[in-house]
Amino acid sequence: MHEVKYIRPKSLADAVQTYRTTPGCRPLAGGTDLMAMLHARTVRPQPLAVLDLWSLAELKGVRRVRDTVEIGAAESYTGIIGSKDVQQHLAALAAAARTIGAAQIQNRGTLGGNLANASPAGDTLPVLLAYDAVVVTDRRAIPIDKFFVGYRKTALQADELITAVRFPIGRQVAFRKVGTRAAQAISKVVMAVSRDPARIAIGSVAEVPLRARRAEAALDRGDVEGAIAAVADDIRPIDDVRSTAAYRRSVTQNILRELL
Amino acid sequence: MRFTLNGRTVSLDVVGTRRLLDVLREDLGATGTKEGCGEGECGACSVLIDGEVVDSCLVAVGQVEGRDVVTVEGLALQDGKLSRLQQAFIEHGAAQCGICTPGMLLAAHVLLEQSRRLTADDVREGLAGNLCRCTGYTKIIDAVLSCTK
Numbered sequence: 001m002h003e004v005k006y007i008r009p010k011s012l013a014d015a016v017q018t019y020r021t022t023p024g025c026r027p028l029a030g031g032t033d034l035m036a037m038l039h040a041r042t043v044r045p046q047p048l049a050v051l052d053l054w055s056l057a058e059l060k061g062v063r064r065v066r067d068t069v070e071i072g073a074a075e076s077y078t079g080i081i082g083s084k085d086v087q088q089h090l091a092a093l094a095a096a097a098r099t100i101g102a103a104q105i106q107n108r109g110t111l112g113g114n115l116a117n118a119s120p121a122g123d124t125l126p127v128l129l130a131y132d133a134v135v136v137t138d139r140r141a142i143p144i145d146k147f148f149v150g151y152r153k154t155a156l157q158a159d160e161l162i163t164a165v166r167f168p169i170g171r172q173v174a175f176r177k178v179g180t181r182a183a184q185a186i187s188k189v190v191m192a193v194s195r196d197p198a199r200i201a202i203g204s205v206a207e208v209p210l211r212a213r214r215a216e217a218a219l220d221r222g223d224v225e226g227a228i229a230a231v232a233d234d235i236r237p238i239d240d241v242r243s244t245a246a247y248r249r250s251v252t253q254n255i256l257r258e259l260l
Numbered sequence: 261m262r263f264t265l266n267g268r269t270v271s272l273d274v275v276g277t278r279r280l281l282d283v284l285r286e287d288l289g290a291t292g293t294k295e296g297c298g299e300g301e302c303g304a305c306s307v308l309i310d311g312e313v314v315d316s317c318l319v320a321v322g323q324v325e326g327r328d329v330v331t332v333e334g335l336a337l338q339d340g341k342l343s344r345l346q347q348a349f350i351e352h353g354a355a356q357c358g359i360c361t362p363g364m365l366l367a368a369h370v371l372l373e374q375s376r377r378l379t380a381d382d383v384r385e386g387l388a389g390n391l392c393r394c395t396g397y398t399k400i401i402d403a404v405l406s407c408t409k
Contacts, residue, residue: 006276006322028320035318036299039279050277054323078312102389103367104303107312108319183388184301 004038005049012058012163015051016138020159024048027161029059029074030108032101033117059112059163062086067169070136073112073162081106092173092192096127102183112162118152118208121187123177125209128165129201130173130192136164148208173199174259178251180242188243189251193259195219200227200256205235205248215256224260228253263324265290266334276322281305283321284331292332292362296391303390306363307331313370315389332362335369345369345407352403356394363390368404378408 007022009015019025026047028034034050037043053059059074062083069085077097080086086094100109100123114122115135128144135142138161147155156162173194179185190203198219200212212234218226237248262271265288274283284290284307296304298317305316308330335343345368348354355361364387371378371386378386383404384397392400 004275004277006320008276008322008325028323031318031320031323032300032315035279035320038277039298039317050320052276052320052323101300102303103313103370103386104306104315104318104389105300107314183385184391 004047006052007049008052009056012056012138015053015056016161019051019161022049022051026050027112027116028052029054029110029113030076032105032109033113033119053112053161065166068166069169070164070166071111072164073115074110077106077109078103080111089169090131090167090173092130092175093124093127093167095175096124096177096190096192099123099177099179099182105184111165115147115162115165116154116156118148118154120151120206120208121190121204122209123187123190123203126190126192126201126203127173127175128167129209129211130194130199131167131171132199133168134166135162136166137162141166145211148210151207172196176255176259178255186242189248189255191252191255191259193256195260198227200231200234202231202235202252204242205237205252207236210235219260224257227260228257231256261322261325263326264328266330272321274321277320279317280307280319280321280324280329281316284316284329290331290333294359294362296359296363296393301391302360303363303367303387304360306366306390308366308370311370311373313367313389330366332365335365343369345372345404348403348406349400352399352406354396354399354403356392356396360390360392360394364392364400368400368407371404372407376408378405380405 028050053074059072061072062085063070064085081094081097114124133144175192177190178188187204192201198216200215203209212231214230214234215227218230232249237245239245284293294304296302300315300318306313307316310328367390383401
């Protein structure tokens with residue numbers, strides 16, 4: 001990977017301009033996914049350059065903006081966990097952030113990275129879906145339920161940078177992750193649930209982090225048992241190294257019951 | 261590029277996408293930092309950047325421009341004497357093969373900087389990102405706890 005060029009923009013405006021005009025450029029934040037992939041040469045296509053967004057002040061911090069909490073795309077999970085606004089208004093996000101890796105990863109991992117990487121197992125992604133978060137980019141605001149369009153594919157255009165994530169406040173969301181251990185685990189199933197409005201968002205059970213629409217419809221009617229039955233048909237789990245489809249289906253129903 | 265390594269300014273001409281781990285070991289001879297998994301799972305390559313513990317295999321060296329990096333070589337006191345934590349690892353037999361030891365020391369160092377009132381569970385959680393392949397966790401936890409008193 002030594003031939004991959006390193007670019008450090010001076011400002012967000014500089015980053016946006018550079019990203020538009022540099023072919024084969026890949027944004028880099030805390031590196032918890034991308035650096036491992038670059039080293040293993042599993043990034044496709046192999047980038048010619050990385051654009052380092054980690055130190056840009058415009059992408060850091062947690063701010064209260066009217067009836068929303070806005071989190072910079074390159075703010076670390078440690079910063080998110082420590083934020084009073086997050087603790088007060090987005091408790092499920094803090095809970096999810098605490099399950100990610102351990103100190104080393106929480107000090108470097110970011111919401112922007114989790115979104116751009118768009119892994120179906122991304123631990124914060126069901127939480128974003130349950131809060132109806134909005135992904136803010138250099139040019140527009142994308143509702144989170146329009147963001148994941150396929151396996152590791154997002155609605156972002158080729159030259160579009162995530163700058164922040166905006167969360168409406170005033171919603172109660174519950175979170176649960178099932179992995180092999182409390183720390184350093186990639187999820188077998190990860191879920192975030194809101195009762196009002198009905199949001200049931202699940203990761204590691206399909207090619208994208210998804211909302212269980214049939215289960216949500218049942219929950220909207222106040223039919224908790226119906227939601228637990230329907231969720232098994234909403235998900236599309238597979239057998240892989242971490243778990244089996246049958247186990248994921250059964251655990252999904254169990255933790256939905258627990259969260260409801 | 262420039263950064264501070266264990267209190268000394270270093271200037272280097274390197275490709276910014278190289279891993280901090282490799283530049284520390286290959287260019288700067290700071291071989292106390294070990295490579296374990298190379299993908300952010302094991303914590304063997306832990307270093308401190310501006311006082312926060314990170315996996316140096318996941319950091320592009322360009323990202324430490326102007327920052328303060330501490331490796332295990334920087335934990336000893338000015339006069340070369342081992343720190344209380346390092347001494348406690350020796351006294352408790354908290355190292356077997358030793359590969360995880362530098363990372364364990366740095367993660368535990370941060371933990372003790374944050375609070376001196378730690379329970380065994382706090383230490384387990386604080387060191388959750390550092391795997392010991394010899395599974396000698398009990399003695400490591402005992403060594404860290406001995407520094408809280």
